[in-house]
Amino acid sequence: MSQVKPIERYNPRVEEPRWQKAWEDSKSFEVSNDDPREPYYVLEMFPYPSGRIHMGHVRNYAMGDVIARYRRARGFNVLHPMGWDAFGLPAENAAKQTGSHPKTWTYANIDAMKTQLKTMGLSFDWSREFATCDVDYYAQQQKLFTDMMRAGLVTRKQSKVNWDPVDETVLANEQVIDGRGWRSGALVEQRELTQWFFRISDYSEDLLKAIDGLDGWPDKVRIMQRNWIGKSEGLRLLFELDGNGKTGAPTIEVFTTRPDTIFGASFVALSPDHPLATELAAADPALKAFIDECHRQGTATADIEKAEKQGYFTGLTVKHPVKAGETLPVYVANFVLMDYGTGAIFGCPAHDQRDLDFARKYELNVIPVVLPEGEDPATFSVGSEAYTGPGSIFHSGFLDGLSIEDAKARIASHFGGIQIGNRAQGVVETNYRLRDWGVSRQRYWGCPIPVIHCDEHGPVLVPDDQLPVVLPDDVTFDKPGNPLDHHPTWKHVSCPVCGKPARRETDTMDTFVDSSWYFARFTAPRAATPTVPAVANRWLPVDQYIGGVEHAILHLLYSRFFARAMSKTGHLDMDEPFRGMFTQGMVVHETYRDQSGDWVLPSEIVLEGMGEGRHARHATTGAPIEIGSIEKMSKSKKNVVDPDEIVRTYGADTARWFMLSDSPPERDVQWTEAGIEGAGRFQQRVWKLVHEAIEIAGLPASGESAATEIEAIGKLTHRAVHAVGESIEGLRFNSAVAQIYELSNGLAKFAATLEAAPTANGSTVLAEGVGKLVQLIAPMMPHLAETCWAALGKSGMVADAAWPAVDPALLVDDTVVMAVQVNGKRRGEISVAKGTPGDLVEKQALSLDAVARMLDGKPPRKVIIVPDRIVNVVA
RNA sequence: GCGGGCGUGAUGGAAUGGUAGACAUACGGGACUUAAAAUCCCGAGGGGGUAUCCCCGUGCGGGUUCGAGUCCCGCCGCCCGCACCA
Numbered sequence: 001m002s003q004v005k006p007i008e009r010y011n012p013r014v015e016e017p018r019w020q021k022a023w024e025d026s027k028s029f030e031v032s033n034d035d036p037r038e039p040y041y042v043l044e045m046f047p048y049p050s051g052r053i054h055m056g057h058v059r060n061y062a063m064g065d066v067i068a069r070y071r072r073a074r075g076f077n078v079l080h081p082m083g084w085d086a087f088g089l090p091a092e093n094a095a096k097q098t099g100s101h102p103k104t105w106t107y108a109n110i111d112a113m114k115t116q117l118k119t120m121g122l123s124f125d126w127s128r129e130f131a132t133c134d135v136d137y138y139a140q141q142q143k144l145f146t147d148m149m150r151a152g153l154v155t156r157k158q159s160k161v162n163w164d165p166v167d168e169t170v171l172a173n174e175q176v177i178d179g180r181g182w183r184s185g186a187l188v189e190q191r192e193l194t195q196w197f198f199r200i201s202d203y204s205e206d207l208l209k210a211i212d213g214l215d216g217w218p219d220k221v222r223i224m225q226r227n228w229i230g231k232s233e234g235l236r237l238l239f240e241l242d243g244n245g246k247t248g249a250p251t252i253e254v255f256t257t258r259p260d261t262i263f264g265a266s267f268v269a270l271s272p273d274h275p276l277a278t279e280l281a282a283a284d285p286a287l288k289a290f291i292d293e294c295h296r297q298g299t300a301t302a303d304i305e306k307a308e309k310q311g312y313f314t315g316l317t318v319k320h321p322v323k324a325g326e327t328l329p330v331y332v333a334n335f336v337l338m339d340y341g342t343g344a345i346f347g348c349p350a351h352d353q354r355d356l357d358f359a360r361k362y363e364l365n366v367i368p369v370v371l372p373e374g375e376d377p378a379t380f381s382v383g384s385e386a387y388t389g390p391g392s393i394f395h396s397g398f399l400d401g402l403s404i405e406d407a408k409a410r411i412a413s414h415f416g417g418i419q420i421g422n423r424a425q426g427v428v429e430t431n432y433r434l435r436d437w438g439v440s441r442q443r444y445w446g447c448p449i450p451v452i453h454c455d456e457h458g459p460v461l462v463p464d465d466q467l468p469v470v471l472p473d474d475v476t477f478d479k480p481g482n483p484l485d486h487h488p489t490w491k492h493v494s495c496p497v498c499g500k501p502a503r504r505e506t507d508t509m510d511t512f513v514d515s516s517w518y519f520a521r522f523t524a525p526r527a528a529t530p531t532v533p534a535v536a537n538r539w540l541p542v543d544q545y546i547g548g549v550e551h552a553i554l555h556l557l558y559s560r561f562f563a564r565a566m567s568k569t570g571h572l573d574m575d576e577p578f579r580g581m582f583t584q585g586m587v588v589h590e591t592y593r594d595q596s597g598d599w600v601l602p603s604e605i606v607l608e609g610m611g612e613g614r615h616a617r618h619a620t621t622g623a624p625i626e627i628g629s630i631e632k633m634s635k636s637k638k639n640v641v642d643p644d645e646i647v648r649t650y651g652a653d654t655a656r657w658f659m660l661s662d663s664p665p666e667r668d669v670q671w672t673e674a675g676i677e678g679a680g681r682f683q684q685r686v687w688k689l690v691h692e693a694i695e696i697a698g699l700p701a702s703g704e705s706a707a708t709e710i711e712a713i714g715k716l717t718h719r720a721v722h723a724v725g726e727s728i729e730g731l732r733f734n735s736a737v738a739q740i741y742e743l744s745n746g747l748a749k750f751a752a753t754l755e756a757a758p759t760a761n762g763s764t765v766l767a768e769g770v771g772k773l774v775q776l777i778a779p780m781m782p783h784l785a786e787t788c789w790a791a792l793g794k795s796g797m798v799a800d801a802a803w804p805a806v807d808p809a810l811l812v813d814d815t816v817v818m819a820v821q822v823n824g825k826r827r828g829e830i831s832v833a834k835g836t837p838g839d840l841v842e843k844q845a846l847s848l849d850a851v852a853r854m855l856d857g858k859p860p861r862k863v864i865i866v867p868d869r870i871v872n873v874v875a
Numbered sequence: 876g877c878g879g880g881c882g883u884g885a886u887g888g889a890a891u892g893g894u895a896g897a898c899a900u901a902c903g904g905g906a907c908u909u910a911a912a913a914u915c916c917c918g919a920g921g922g923g924g925u926a927u928c929c930c931c932g933u934g935c936g937g938g939u940u941c942g943a944g945u946c947c948c949g950c951c952g953c954c955c956g957c958a959c960c961a
Contacts, residue, residue, distance in 0.1 A: 009913095048961050088961065161959075172959040220879055224956075227878050301957050305876040335876085339958095354876075434958095441959065511961070549955060552879080557958095586955090632954085661899070662887050666880095668954080670887065674900050681913090682899090688914090734888070738898035745898090752915085819894035824942040826894045850928095864941050870893045874941050 010687035012651025016783040020121055028799050029068075029123040031079050033524070033535050040076035041539050042067045043519055045547030045555075046083045049109040049131070050090065053116045055587040055633055055659070055671060056548070058643050062656040062780070063584060063665055063733060064546050065122045069779035070728045072123070073803040079539055081522040082117070082124040084110050084131035087138075087446045088511045089172060095477040102445040103473065106133055116644055120652045121782050123799070128525045132514035137521065138447040139468030140530040141513065146450055146461050147569035148198065155197050156459065159438050160273075162298050163191035168480040170442045176298040190295040195440035196449055196507065200561045204229055204432040206575075207560055216544075216580035218666070221552045228553045230433025235259040235412055236342065238425045239268055239318035242327055246283070246316055249276055251420060252330065255341025255431060259415075260407035261348040262322055263396035264369035266359060268346050269311060269331045273338035280314050280332075287312055287332065294334045301337075309358045310334045321415070321425065322397065333358060339435055349386065356386040369396045370404065437558065439510040444475055444483040446508030454495035454502040463496050469504070482506055515555055516562040519545075519577060531571045540572065544580040544731075552583055582731055585668040586632045587659075589639040592616060593626045599638035600625055602673075603645070630670055641671050653781035654680045660780055661737040683784055686744060686777060690788040692751045693770040697763045705762035709750075716746045717769040718810040724776045725803065733780070740776050747773060767792070772804045820845045821872040822854040830871070838865045845871040 023029060044064035047057055068080040084106075091102035098105075110131055117124075130137050148154050162171040164181035170193075175182045200207075208229045211222050234257040241250060252268055270277045272294040281288040290312040297303055311331035320326035328346070335354055336345055349359035350368040359366055368382050370391040377394050393399045398414075399407045415426020440449065448469040450462040462469055472490045475483035484490060484506040495502035517530070523539040524532040541563075547555075556578070563577040592600040605616045605625050616625040633640045646655045658679035663669035720743035727736035747769045754762045771792055778785035778798045789798040813834060818841065820828045827850040832841060842863050845851060855875055862874040 045961095050961095085961070090960085170959075173957095174960045176959095224879055228957085230878095299959080302876075305957090307876090438958080443959090510959070512958095515961085548961095549880080550961080551956095553956065554958065555961085588954095664888075667888090668881090672887085672900080675887075678900055684913090735898090738889075741898055817894085821894080821942070824893090824940090829894070862941065864893090866893060870942090872893075872941055 007688065007691045010684055010784065010787065012653060012683070012783065013648075015787045016119070016121060016647075016652055019783045019786045020118065022786070022797065023121075023123070023799060026797070028797070029078075029080065030125050030127050031077060033538070035077040037075060037077035039079065039539055040071045041079045041519075041523075041542045042071065042544045043081065043522070043542045043546070045545075045551060046085050046515070046518060047113065048088060048090070049084045049086050049106055049113055051109040051112055053113050053643050055641055055643060057117075058120065058655055059587055059659040059665075059669065060546060060548070060584055061117070061120065061122050062659045063582075063731070064544075065120075065656070065782075066660065066728060066733060066779040067544055067546075067731075068123050069782060069799065070725075070803070072799070073775070073778070073801060075802065078123075079522070080124055081128040081525075082122075082126065083129050083518060083522065084113075084133075085511065085515050085518075086110065086131040086133040087508075087514055089443070089445075091445045092443060092477065099477075101473070103133070106131070106445075119644075119647050120656070123782070128522050130518075130521065130525050132447075132511070132518065133445070135468060135470055136526070137518075138514070140521065140527075141447050141509070141517070142450040142462070142468050143464070144517065144530050144566065144569070144571065145509070146464065146467070147571070148565050149461055151565070151569050153199050153202075153565050153568070155199055155436065156194055157197060157436075158192045159195050159197075160190045160299050161193050161442075163189045165189060169482075171298075173298060173300045176300070179297060179303075187296055188298055190297070190299055193440070193442075195438050196451075196505075197436040197438050198561065198565070200437045200558070201432060201434050203561055203564055204231070204434045206564070207434075207557065208432075210560070210575060214576065214578075214581070217578075218581065218583055221549075221556065221581060221583060224552050225557060228434065228557065230431075232257045232431050232433075234341075234429060234431060235408075235415065236427045236429045237262075237321070237346070237415060238420050238423065239321060239328070239346065240420060241330075242317040242319060246314070247276060247279055249279075252276065252318060252344050253342045254344045254346050255429065256346060258348060258351065258408075259411045259426070260393060260399065260402075260404050261351050261369050262346070262411055263393075263399065264348040264350050264367040265320065265328055265346045266349055266365040266367065267329050267331055267355075267362075268318055268344065269333035269336050269358070270314075271336040271338040271343040272332055272334060274332070274336075274343045276344075277314075277332045280316070284314075287314065290332060297334075304337070305335065307334060309354060309361060311358060311362060313362075329364070331358075331362070340433060341431055350382040351386055351388055353386040353388070356382065356384070360384070367395060369393055369399075437510075437512075437561070439513055440507040441510055442482045442485075442506075443508055444471070444477075446511060447514060448484075449505045449507050449509055451505040452493055452496060452502050453505060454497060454500065456500065457495055457497045459505070460496050460502075466496070484508070512554060512558050516558045517566060519559070520563075520566065520572060529571070531566070533571060533573060536571070537573050540574055541577050541579040544582065545578040546582045546584060548586070549583040556581070582665070584665050585663065587671055588630050588668045589633050589641065589671045590627055590630050591637050591639045594618065594623060595626075599636070601638045602641060632668075633671070646676065650676055650680045651683070651783070653784045654683050657682065657737070657781050660733040662734065664734050665731055682741070682744075683781065685748070686773070686781075686784060686788065689744060689748050689751060690770055690774065690791055692755065693747075693763075693767050694791065696751060696754050696758055697767055699758040699763070701758050701760040701763065703757070703759055705754075705759040705765075710761055710765050713746070713750050713765045713769055715810045716743060717765075717772050718806050720776060721772055721804050722806045722811055725806075728779065736776075737780070740773070743769070743773055743776070774798060775801060775804050816868045818845075818868065819870045820848055820851060821870065822851055823875055824872060827851055827854060834868055836868075838867070841865055841871060845873060 042064055044060050068078050072078045086106050091106050094105045095102050162176050164171050164184055164186055166184035166186035171181055176188050211225055234255055237254050238251040272291045281291050311333040314330045316330040317327040320328055347355035349356040349366045351370055366382055371377055371394045372391040393402045393407045412428050416424050418425040450469045451459045453459050472487055479486055491504040491506055493504055519542055520531050520536050523536045559577050564575050566572040592605050594600050604619055606619050616627050658676045662675055720739050723739045724736045774785050774788040785798045815831055816834050817829050817831050819826050828848045830844045860873045864872040
């Protein structure tokens with residue numbers, strides 16, 4: 001018969017707003033730059049203000065909040081800010097579709113999302129909030145731009161854009177669908193524009209080398225960054241034209257990373273944008289048509305490389321550089337990129353898949369020159385698959401028998417010694433795939449580039465005392481093109497140098513610029529300069545940055561570049577902005593469709609049955625619904641769950657807990673109804689356990705609990721505190737959750753025995769355990785923790801409490817259970833004192849019945865003992 | 876096309892090269908209840924043997940090792956990025 005009275009269920013709808021207000025009133029999460037405690041900066045990637053938060057945000061911010069709250073409990077001065085990545089295309093699209101001004105639309109969205117975020121109980125320092133579209137923010141960005149320009153980090157050059165000839169506008173890659181503009185449906189053309197660039201490629205080597213030092217980053221991100229920078233050693237090589245009068249150019253210069261395969265060359269190919277291709281096209285309408293055709297694809301690399309290999313024979317030939325008397329045909333080919341190397345290649349089909357595809361199509365020679373080990377040189381041939389592996393060089397004259405590496409060196413020195421004109425025919429060169437960062441966007445809703453174009457003086461920086469260049473509000477979106485261009489007065493200004501009439505730059509900056517330094521701005525968000533260097537240097541680098549893998553390359557690389565650029569211009573003093581980086585997985589959900597194939601929201605359906613018989617029907621009509629694959633939550637497939645709805649139904653703590661509990665944070669997590677309900681049940685279980693601990697403490701105690709039992713509960717508690725701390729520090733939130741479950745289950749079981757027979761020492765150790773449990777859940781379910789903390793009669797708020805101390809003596813056991821294997825298969829176990837010497841362990845292990853049976857009377861051949869862990873008997 | 880990642884019970888997942896399946900969800904059985912919900916207890920990778928035991932098992936095929944989910948090689952499947960989505 002239980003002596004404990006039942007309690008009311010925990011009600012998050014009442015408790016959560018109450019604690020949110022308490023935190024706000026006490027300014028619990030506002031942080032001072034002058035606080036003497038050790039600083040810790042935790043940052044989640046700020047969101048684009050689309051208008052609604054989604055479950056991906058909930059997951060991301062829940063993780064960051066756990067770290068922030070944990071570090072606070074650990075005595076750090078924690079900076080945990082939030083803001084808005086507020087410039088960008090969607091606002092302009094909305095303006096075109098609904099007529100709302102981008103500014104109005106964006107700030108309304110920010111308001112709505114902020115309200116949503118506030119219900120999550122995240123420990124942000126909202127006093128530092130800003131949006132990148134705030135004039136205060138982009139004014140400072142313009143200062144950075146001018147400083148970077150003066151420091152030689154900005155340049156202007158030609159680059160290609162997707163041009164929609166009907167809308168007369170530049171399209172983003174995502175606005176090009178199957179080669180057509182998404183609104184007009186017109187075939188997209190490539191067009192050259194003069195644009196502004198940041199000289200990130202000046203830092204290629206530095207950005208590459210410094211990756212080695214980023215040991216707080218996931219390996220996969222580091223590998224992706226290395227590959228993106230794409231350092232390669234190769235040879236710049238001149239091919240002499242055969243001279244048939246079609247061009248005055250004496251040579252074609254190619255870049256190759258495989259000069260060792262020169263004897264296998266069977267063609268030379270030019271990019272459609274190569275100057276020689278342009279020159280030849282002037283006199284060759286068919287070539288012109290081919291190049292135009294190439295220009296009718298978008299600028300996206302993926303599309304270009306996926307397109308079928310196509311070429312056009314120019315009629316030109318070049319002398320084979322190592323086979324006297326032979327020539328090679330010169331093509332223009334759609335897969336050769338002008339941006340990389342020299343915009344021209346030589347093709348060795350036997351050892352490059354693209355070259356092979358091309359050669360098969362145009363019936364060119366395929367001459368293998370690298371022989372894989374074990375192959376017969378007389379019979380080795382290449383079919384439909386190029387051989388790109390190791391081997392020795394053959395069919396290659398003076399290179400025969402060399403390794404690939406030696407052949408590369410040998411051929412480089414060979415061509416280095418030959419003069420064509422007054423240049424060496426071959427020069428060793430290091431190339432990087434990384435291109436300069438084009439920042440010009442022909443759009444309204446972005447940070448204006450602070451430049452004025454004068455006919456006499458060219459592009460001139462807007463003088464500092466005339467900054468910021470503010471976006472005009474009175475713009476319209478009814479005409480195609482950039483509204484800044486159409487504005488009647490905005491762009492007409494006088495030249496800062498000569499005062500004559502001049503034009504403002506109407507391009508705005510890539511929104512990646514905005515997000516490349518916001519983390520620094522958070523350290524002094526209202527300063528009249530981009531940063532306050534002393535303050536920024538104290539907070540940065542960010543100790544833990546968290547966001548999606550989709551930003552693993554560009555955003556992180558640009559931010560790394562900006563840290564360097566800002567250091568060069570005196571705004572910071574560090575190269576690397578993010579010490580710790582973590583990429584979280586996506587939130588995925590089943591998809592549902594009705595019989596007409598339309599997507600249906602999860603909230604509109606009812607699921608029935610399980611396993612094979614599991615099926616769904618529409619909640620109101622009862623019509624059958626097809627259950628589809630599990631995919632990333634997206635509006636288009638309607639497999640979304642609204643965080644607002646979840647918070648209303650289950651509370652923020654439950655949503656946070658579920659997002660943290662179910663999957664390792666770097667992996668995708670599947671949203672399920674069962675999962676969120678399980679999380680909700682745990683919330684009630686904790687509340688009930690706290691209540692029981694309080695009641696038990698008030699019961700008249702009779703007798704004492706056994707010392708071993710008391711010790712066991714103490715150990716359980718201390719181990720959980722230790723393990724949860726370690727798990728949070730290692731960002732293994734799902735493991736932390738599992739360890740909390742174990743503690744909670746253990747304490748609940750103990751509480752049940754005490755309810756039947758209360759003891760004084762028992763209720764003390766239970767209360768201690770429950771108090772610690774509450775602290776362990778506090779980073780994840782902060783509202784529930786505060787309510788429990790108050791109920792337990794603890795002083796202050798758990799948000800301000802120090803992380804519980806661990807008694808290291810309680811973490812070790814004196815006896816260990818060792819598994820005993822025979823030939824690697826577990827056959828039994830032995831329990832021994834920790835540190836038992838090998839010979840004693842062996843004796844005990846061999847005396848096991850199961851081991852004796854497997855040995856069948858024979859002596860073991862070998863016994864392997866890993867102290868305190870495992871014994872393996874080799875029979 | 877190129878680059879990166881992932882793959883373990885019904886499900887999410889745990890496991891410094893050392894007892895595979897912790898913890899949770901779903902499920903089955905039981906207790907409580909007039910009944911249900913909630914709660915609590917028990918069970919459970921698959922197969923065979925009525926106890927105690929054996930065989931198989933971490934996407935597939937090989938390899939290294941006393942021992943492989945973990946390391947290596949080759950496949951298959953799914954996901955992400957590719958420079959103007961953010």
